[in-house]
Structure formats: structure tokens, C-alpha cells
Amino acid sequence: METRAFTPPAGFVDLLLDAVCVVDAEGRFLFVSAACERIFGYRPEEMVGTLMIDMVAPEDRERTLDAARKIMAGDCKPNFENCYLRKDGSRVHILWSARWSQPNQVRIAVAHDITERKRAEALQAALYAISEAVHTAGDLCSLYPQIHCIINNLLPAPGFTIALFDATHEHLDFPYHVPGLDDASAASAAAHHALCEHVSRTGQPLLLKRASPAGLPDSLRDAAEQVAPCWLGLPLASGNGVIGALVVMEMSDSPCYTERDQELLQFVSTQIATAIERKRLHSQLRHMAQHDALTGLPNRMLLLDRLDTALARARRDIHGFSLLYVDLDKFKPINDLHGHETGDKLLQEVARRISHCVRDSDTVARLGGDEFVVLLDRACLMGDAEVVAEKISAELCSAICVRDLQLFITPSIGIAVYPEHGDTPQQLLRYADDAMYQMKKSQRTH
Numbered sequence: 238m239e240t241r242a243f244t245p246p247a248g249f250v251d252l253l254l255d256a257v258c259v260v261d262a263e264g265r266f267l268f269v270s271a272a273c274e275r276i277f278g279y280r281p282e283e284m285v286g287t288l289m290i291d292m293v294a295p296e297d298r299e300r301t302l303d304a305a306r307k308i309m310a311g312d313c314k315p316n317f318e319n320c321y322l323r324k325d326g327s328r329v330h331i332l333w334s335a336r337w338s339q340p341n342q343v344r345i346a347v348a349h350d351i352t353e354r355k356r357a358e359a360l361q362a363a364l365y366a367i368s369e370a371v372h373t374a375g376d377l378c379s380l381y382p383q384i385h386c387i388i389n390n391l392l393p394a395p396g397f398t399i400a401l402f403d404a405t406h407e408h409l410d411f412p413y414h415v416p417g418l419d420d421a422s423a424a425s426a427a428a429h430h431a432l433c434e435h436v437s438r439t440g441q442p443l444l445l446k447r448a449s450p451a452g453l454p455d456s457l458r459d460a461a462e463q464v465a466p467c468w469l470g471l472p473l474a475s476g477n478g479v480i481g482a483l484v485v486m487e488m489s490d491s492p493c494y495t496e497r498d499q500e501l502l503q504f505v506s507t508q509i510a511t512a513i514e515r516k517r518l519h520s521q522l523r524h525m526a527q528h529d530a531l532t533g534l535p536n537r538m539l540l541l542d543r544l545d546t547a548l549a550r551a552r553r554d555i556h557g558f559s560l561l562y563v564d565l566d567k568f569k570p571i572n573d574l575h576g577h578e579t580g581d582k583l584l585q586e587v588a589r590r591i592s593h594c595v596r597d598s599d600t601v602a603r604l605g606g607d608e609f610v611v612l613l614d615r616a617c618l619m620g621d622a623e624v625v626a627e628k629i630s631a632e633l634c635s636a637i638c639v640r641d642l643q644l645f646i647t648p649s650i651g652i653a654v655y656p657e658h659g660d661t662p663q664q665l666l667r668y669a670d671d672a673m674y675q676m677k678k679s680q681r682t683h
């Protein structure tokens with residue numbers, strides 16, 4: 238069968254989904270195919286004559302010029318990736334296949350739009366990074382900046398806020414807020430707050446561009462005028478409902494966030510909400526394991542931990558410390574006479590008063606029942622510890638009011654000083670306990 242030679246008609250290249258670009262040695266577009274309009278947002282006649290490098294995202298320009306030089310030196314570049322700025326300011330990721338035509342002195346390149354693939358990869362990387370961050374971050378405070386960094390890799394977020402409902406769900410707290418550039422005024426902070434509140438209460442995302450406060454209740458239209466030119470808020474929704482909001486802000490409205498960005502962040506924010514909840518639960522469990530439920534004071538476990546730290550530091554710095562073992566005298570009759578609930582209130586007040594007598598760097602712990610231990614950081618002389626013990630004693634001896642009752646108690650306090658009275662936590666605690674017992678005995682006989 239005879240085969241006929243076929244010459245493609247002019248415009249054939251315009252049927253391609255990928256764009257074909259021809260640039261001269263200076264990097265000026267000489268020809269671009271019709272697909273350029275879909276990929277770059279410019280009509281071919283708008284591109285021809287302009288410099289290719291002006292359309293490249295600033296951070297990729299040097300790499301791109303370097304690749305162009307290599308192509309012109311005869312190096313075939315079938316897989317070069319870079320990022321271009323579309324006419325509307327958004328970014329498009331391109332996979333290039335290019336070569337230099339020596340006879341024509343032009344670079345011929347085919348551009349394949351890989352933005353969707355890049356997006357999927359970035360999303361996957363973000364989700365992975367979020368679950369990693371939950372494991373590596375020590376607490377919620379260190380998790381938030383990590384989340385900000387992860388989001389910044391997905392889309393520009395110079396302004397970033399995490400707002401969370403408090404325990405009663407009545408107020409929003411702002412545990413992490415980076416305002417971005419020009420967002421310093423009190424009015425804009427209040428507007429930002431009101432919009433976060435709106436997103437958290439409605440559970441609906443909100444994308445505000447300068448010109449589009451449509452769909453907002455009248456009460457929030459003014460607020461929308463005062464926040465960053467491009468403001469995107471997403472509800473932080475987990476299996477337990479909406480726990481707050483996440484907001485990203487751009488300070489210039491070109492390029493602005495798109496509905497696609499909203500979709501992307503909505504997906505990520507669900508993972509973030511779950512991550513925050515998991516971290517919160519973890520912190521709560523740790524707090525519960527280390528604190529006494531009635532008074533909120535550190536328990537024996539945390540006290541022993543702090544004692545280990547104090548010992549290690551004291552050995553290194555040659556700084557001593559001391560322990561006060563505090564036990565209430567005749568607490569049992571208060572319980573028996575007025576009930577357990579009254580006894581509980583009294584213990585809470587005792588905890589408050591003891592804590593009030595010492596520095597923040599000291600530790601007040603409840604070992605159980607009516608026994609408390611105070612670790613006095615750097616109080617290495619018996620005299621210093623005695624002064625604090627007297628202060629605590631005076632505080633506890635003044636009447637404690639529980640409902641309409643006036644209760645009176647006295648404490649017995651034993652003191653142990655490091656290193657005179659022991660050089661392990663157990664030895665020091667035993668010494669202070671014995672000293673407390675001696676004091677109690679002597680008070681009974683008087």
C-alpha cells in the first residue's frame with residue numbers, strides 16, 4: 238500500500254496540551270503555541286518579544302539562567318523543573334524539555350504543567366510533616382511554629398494564626414499569632430479576632446480578598462476591610478467538633494489565595510486539628526500523671542524528678558538546697574467532724590498558702606493526705622530554710638474559712654539540708670520526715 242507523505246498544517250502545534258516555546262539567544266520569546274495561554278495565563282501575542290526570565294519565579298531565576306546556558310552549550314535538558322508566575326500572579330510548576338538549535342540560533346522547549354502533581358506531593362509532604370511534628374514537638378507551644386513552617390511550604394503565609402476555644406468553649410485563645418507585616422493597629426487586631434470567632438463558630442471557611450467581602454454578615458463587613466488584603470480562615474474541625482480556627486494572611490493582594498488554596502488548607506487543617514487534640518490529650522495525661530488532682534500541686538513522682546534535677550545541679554554548681562516536710566496536726570478530726578468535702582477545701586487552701594510563701598523556682602508538692610513537701614531551690618543553709626518554715630507556719634496557723642466555718646490548724650515542719658542530711662532524694666526525704674515527726678511529738682507533749 239502506498240504511503241503518502243504528510244506535512245502538518247500550520248497551527249498543528251496548537252493542538253498540543255503542552256506548550257511549545259521558542260526563544261532567541263537572549264531569552265526572548267519568538268514563538269509560543271496556544272497552550273501557553275492555559276499554562277501561563279498570557280495570550281501568545283502578549284508573550285512574544287518579552288524575556289522568558291521575567292516570568293520565572295524570583296527564587297528560580299538563577300537556576301533557570303544556568304540551565305539555559307548549559308542547553309545553549311549543547312547539553313540536552315529533558316527534565317528541568319522550575320516555577321513561573323502566571324499573569325494573575327499565581328504560580329505554575331513546569332517540567333521542561335529543551336534543546337538548542339544551532340542552525341536557527343534558538344532554544345526550542347516544551348513546557349509540561351506539573352502544578353497538580355507538585356500540589357499533591359506538597360500535600361503529602363505536609364501531612365507527613367504534621368504527624369512527625371506531633372511526635373517530635375515537646376509540647377503544644379513548640380508544635381505551633383512547626384505547623385506554621387509546614388504551611389509556609391504549601392503556600393505563602395507570612396501572617397499566621399491559630400485560635401482555639403478555651404475549655405468552656407466561650408472564648409477564643411490565640412496561642413500562636415504571627416501578624417505578618419503591617420498589621421499592628423488595635424482596630425485590625427480586633428477585626429482579625431472577630432473574623433476568627435466567625436470561622437470558629439460557623440465552622441465554615443472564609444476567604445477574603447480586598448474586593449470580596451460578599452457573603453459576610455453586615456456586622457463583619459467593616460472587619461473584613463481592616464484585616465490583611467488576603468485573609469483565609471479555616472475551621473479547625475476534628476472528630477469532636479470545631480476546636481478553633483487557623484488563618485493564613487498575605488500582605489499584598491497579588492497573588493491572592495484561591496479557592497484551590499482553601500480546599501488544600503481545609504484538608505490540612507483537619508489533620509492539624511487532630512494533631513492539636515492529640516497533643517493536648519498527651520499533655521493532659523502527663524499533667525495528670527505528675528500532679529495531684531485535688532490541689533493541682535506536683536505529686537510524689539514529679540517531686541522526685543525535681544529532686545534528681547536539684548541534686549545534679551547542686552553537685553555541679555556546689556549550690557545546696559533544702560527540703561521542708563509539712564504535715565498538718567489533727568487534720569483527721571476536721572474531716573470527721575465537718576466532712577470530707579470541707580477537708581478537701583482546707584487542703585486546697587493549705588496548698589495555696591504554702592505556694593504563696595515560696596519562690597516560683599521552688600517546688601511545693603503534695604505527697605498525699607495532709608503531707609506536703611517543699612523543695613527550696615538554692616536555700617542551702619539551715620537558717621534560710623527555718624525562715625521559710627516559720628513563714629509557712631504563720632500562714633497556716635491563721636484561720637482558714639471554708640463556707641461559714643473558721644478552721645484552725647497547725648503544721649509540723651521537718652527540715653533536711655543538702656548535703657549535711659543526705660545525698661540521695663530518699664535519704665533527704667526520710668531525714669525531713671523524721672524531723673517533722675520529732676516536732677509533732679514535741680508539740681503533742683506541750
Ligand SMILES: Nc1nc2c(ncn2[C@@H]2O[C@H](COP(=O)(O)OP(=O)(O)OP(=O)(O)O)[C@@H](O)[C@H]2O)c(=O)[nH]1
Nearest residue numbers: 564565566567568569570572577580581605606607
Ligand atoms: N478531705 C481529705 N482528707 C484526706 C485526703 N487524703 C487523706 N485524707 C485524710 O487525712 C487524714 C490524715 O491522717 P493523719 O495525718 O493521721 O491525721 P492527723 O489528724 O493530721 O494526724 P497527725 O498528723 O498525727 O496530727 C486522714 O483522716 C485521711 O483520711 C483527701 O484528699 N481529702
